Structure formats: C-alpha cells, structure tokens
Amino acid sequence: MEKKTMGSFIAALRKANGLTQQDIADRLNVSNKAVSRWERDECMPDIMLIPALAELLGVTCDELLRGEKKKPESFSAPTAAPDPDGEENETEGEHESEPAPVKEKPDPRIAKQVRAVVKRELSFFKLMIAISVGCSLVGCLLLFGFTYGLYRKIIGFTATSVFAVAAFLLAAIAVGRAREAKEDNELFDSAPQNLRDRYDRTLGNFSLTAFALAAGAVLISLPQIFVPYYYKTIMGAENYFPLAFLIALAVAAVTLAVRAPYVGWVTGNKAVSAFERAEAKDLAILDLTQLGTLTPGLWLILYSSKLEGFAWWIAWLPGMLLMFAAPALFFFLLYPKMKRRGSDVLVQGIRNIALLVPAVTLNVGSYVVSDYQTKEVYLDEKSMILALWLFAAIFLVAAVISLIRKSKKQN
Numbered sequence: 001m002e003k004k005t006m007g008s009f010i011a012a013l014r015k016a017n018g019l020t021q022q023d024i025a026d027r028l029n030v031s032n033k034a035v036s037r038w039e040r041d042e043c044m045p046d047i048m049l050i051p052a053l054a055e056l057l058g059v060t061c062d063e064l065l066r067g068e069k070k071k072p073e074s075f076s077a078p079t080a081a082p083d084p085d086g087e088e089n090e091t092e093g094e095h096e097s098e099p100a101p102v103k104e105k106p107d108p109r110i111a112k113q114v115r116a117v118v119k120r121e122l123s124f125f126k127l128m129i130a131i132s133v134g135c136s137l138v139g140c141l142l143l144f145g146f147t148y149g150l151y152r153k154i155i156g157f158t159a160t161s162v163f164a165v166a167a168f169l170l171a172a173i174a175v176g177r178a179r180e181a182k183e184d185n186e187l188f189d190s191a192p193q194n195l196r197d198r199y200d201r202t203l204g205n206f207s208l209t210a211f212a213l214a215a216g217a218v219l220i221s222l223p224q225i226f227v228p229y230y231y232k233t234i235m236g237a238e239n240y241f242p243l244a245f246l247i248a249l250a251v252a253a254v255t256l257a258v259r260a261p262y263v264g265w266v267t268g269n270k271a272v273s274a275f276e277r278a279e280a281k282d283l284a285i286l287d288l289t290q291l292g293t294l295t296p297g298l299w300l301i302l303y304s305s306k307l308e309g310f311a312w313w314i315a316w317l318p319g320m321l322l323m324f325a326a327p328a329l330f331f332f333l334l335y336p337k338m339k340r341r342g343s344d345v346l347v348q349g350i351r352n353i354a355l356l357v358p359a360v361t362l363n364v365g366s367y368v369v370s371d372y373q374t375k376e377v378y379l380d381e382k383s384m385i386l387a388l389w390l391f392a393a394i395f396l397v398a399a400v401i402s403l404i405r406k407s408k409k410q411n
Contacts, residue, residue, distance in 0.1 A: 009067040010038055024053075125202070131170055143224075151234055156224070174207065204264075286345060291352055301319035323359060365380035
C-alpha cells in the first residue's frame with residue numbers, strides 16, 4: 001500500500017484545483033522550484049505558509065499536515081419505532097435533519113500571513129517610488145548645476161529630462177506590479193477592509209507624487225530653454241527662481257486637484273477615492289491660501305529694492321504683510337474648520353509657515369546693483385543655495401512626521 005505523504009497530497013490537490021506550480025508560487029510569493037520540492041517530499045513548506053497554502057488548496061491545516069482528508073463521520077440513523085400495526089415509521093427516517101454546519105472562525109495564522117504579504121508588497125512599492133523620487137531630485141540638481149555652474153542650459157535640460165523619464169518609468173512599473181499583486185494574489189481577498197484601503201491609499205498617493213515630481217522637474221527647466229540669444233545665455237536667478245517656484249506651486253495645485261479621481265481610477269476603490277477627495281479639498285485650500293500669499297509677498301519685497309521714496313513703501317509694506325502675517329493668519333482662521341483631518345492639517349499648516357525661513361534667506365541675500373539709469377536686483381549664490389536646502393529640509397521633515405503619524409495610527 002502506497003504511503004500517503006504531504007507532497008503527493010499537495011500535488012493531487014493542486015491538479016484537482018486546476019493550478020500549476022507557478023500559480024501556487026505566485027500566490028504564496030515563493031519560487032516554483034520550492035513548490036516542486038514540496039511535492040517531491042524533499043522539504044516541507046515553511047510553517048508560516050501552511051495556513052495560506054491550506055486555504056488555497058481548500059483543505060484544513062490538519063489535513064494538509066496529515067497528507068489526507070478527514071473521513072466524514074458516520075452517524076447511525078435511529079431505528080424508527082414500529083407502529084401498532086407492525087409497520088416501520090418510514091416518514092421519520094426520511095425527514096431526519098442533518099446537523100447544521102458549524103461556521104469556522106478565521107484562523108489567526110492566516111490573518112497574520114495575509115498582513116505579512118500586504119506589507120511586503122507595500123514595502124517593495126515604497127522602495128520603487130523612493131528611487132523614482134530620487135531620480136527627479138537628482139535631475140533638478142543637475143539642472144541647477146549645469147545651468148548656473150557651467151552655463152550649459154541645454155545640457156542641464158537634457159540631463160533633467162533623462163532622469164525625469166527614468167523616474168516616470170520606475171513609478172509606472174511600481175504601480176503595475178502593485179496592481180498585479182492585488183489582483184492575482186487571492187490572499188488580498190482575505191485581508192481586512194482597513195488594510196486594503198491602506199494599500200489603495202498608499203498606491204494612489206505615492207504614485208501620483210512620483211509622477212508629479214517627474215513632470216515638475218521638466219516643467220521648471222523649460223524657462224531656461226526659452227531664453228533668447230546665445231546658447232550660453234541663461235535667465236538670472238532673481239527672475240528664474242520666483243518663476244520656478246510659481247511653476248512648482250501650479251504643479252502641486254494640479255496634483256491636489258486630481259488626487260481623488262486618480263486614486264479612484266488607479267485602484268478602483270471608490271470609497272478611498274471619496275475620502276481622498278474630501279481630504280484633498282481641505283489641504284489644497286490651506287496650501288493655496290498660505291503659499292498663495294507668501295509667494296507674491298516675497299516678490300514684492302524683492303521688487304521694492306528697485307524703487308525709491310513713496311513707491312518703495314507701496315511695494316514693501318504689502319509685501320511684508322503678505323509674506324509674514326498672511327500665512328499664519330490664514331492658518332488660524334482655517335484650522336478650526338479643518339481640524340477633522342487631524343494632524344495632517346496641523347503639520348501641513350506649520351510647514352507652510354516654516355517656509356518663511358528660506359524666503360527670508362533669499363531676501364537677506366539679495367542686493368542691488370545700480371547705474372545711472374537702472375537698478376538690478378541680484379541674489380547671492382550662497383544665500384540661494386542655503387534657501388534651497390532649507391526649503392527641501394522643511395518639506396522632508398514634514399513628510400517624515402506625517403508618515404510616522406500615519407504608521408502609528410495604522411498599527
């Protein structure tokens with residue numbers, strides 16, 4: 001008599017369910033060689049994979065470990081009492097009810113395996129998006145380096161475009177892999193709704209951010225290309241950086257406007273899309289009011305350096321109010337209405353107020369060169385670089401705080 005083994009049992013169940021070794025491997029995130037070794041009894045599946053494998057093959061963990069299905073218990077039907085005429089009461093035997101099936105509770109080991117698979121996919125997706133974002137930032141640094149260090153704006157634009165295309169492709173690959181893992185892996189169907197919503201929100205928000213940064217890197221490099229005259233002629237920093245900042249704000253505004261429909265489209269999760277739409281509306285209003293006053297305030301203060309007398313006061317005083325008072329004022333006015341979003345609004349509002357630091361750095365580092373007819377405002381190179389680093393550091397710190405807060409809330 002052939003000995004029943006776990007490997008032969010797995011092979012028989014796999015074939016009965018119409019699955020291939022590669023199907024089993026894909027759904028458990030192992031190699032097909034590992035499945036082949038299981039079926040040849042060269043090794044056993046990892047203990048963490050047993051619940052998921054049993055569920056996939058339609059058996060219990062005990063049956064899988066024993067290598068055979070449990071035999072149904074036989075119930076002896078009660079003998080019907082004979083009626084007074086000596087005939088058996090067949091009616092009672094025919095209508096005897098079977099015991100009601102007991103609903104099995106979800107195995108905590110399976111739930112743990114499901115969470116591990118979802119978190120593993122999320123970790124890989126975040127890594128790909130981080131590389132994509134890094135490519136976009138490197139492209140921006142190359143743009144500034146080639147343009148203002150070597151006066152080669154064409155080379156700077158080309159390098160930025162190459163890195164932006166690489167960032168876009170990496171983000172697209174990450175999205176495709178994350179969607180494929182969600183659709184093909186049956187373990188995702190067993191995941192709790194909050195875990196699936198978290199997966200969809202991460203997929204939508206992170207990928208949209210990566211795409212927006214790649215597009216923004218190309219857009220902020222375009223003004224230098226359209227500067228006329230000789231190919232080494234570049235736009236001065238005092239004109240280029242305010243324009244680049246406005247382009248970045250426009251990209252951010254468009255990104256916030258399309259976030260909700262994009263998340264719904266890329267994930268197919270309408271509930272998450274509705275949540276993102278409400279949250280994006282509040283955060284967009286906060287950004288547009290705060291940054292929409294900070295930017296013209298900085299421009300007016302820089303422009304006032306070219307003026308004299310009463311005209312200087314007309315430009316300088318509104319600039320100071322818009323730059324220093326308006327962002328904090330709008331935050332305190334809007335926060336009570338948006339506090340249902342929790343610390344997201346708080347972190348983002350304080351971040352926008354903190355952008356005053358690099359703005360003041362640019363203002364302090366500006367100086368005026370005048371001749372008999374005109375005045376020109378210039379920015380000190382060291383002050384400009386320091387302002388850029390401060391700008392990036394403020395956004396990075398705010399993003400890290402938001403991620404830590406969300407991680408603690410979800411765990």
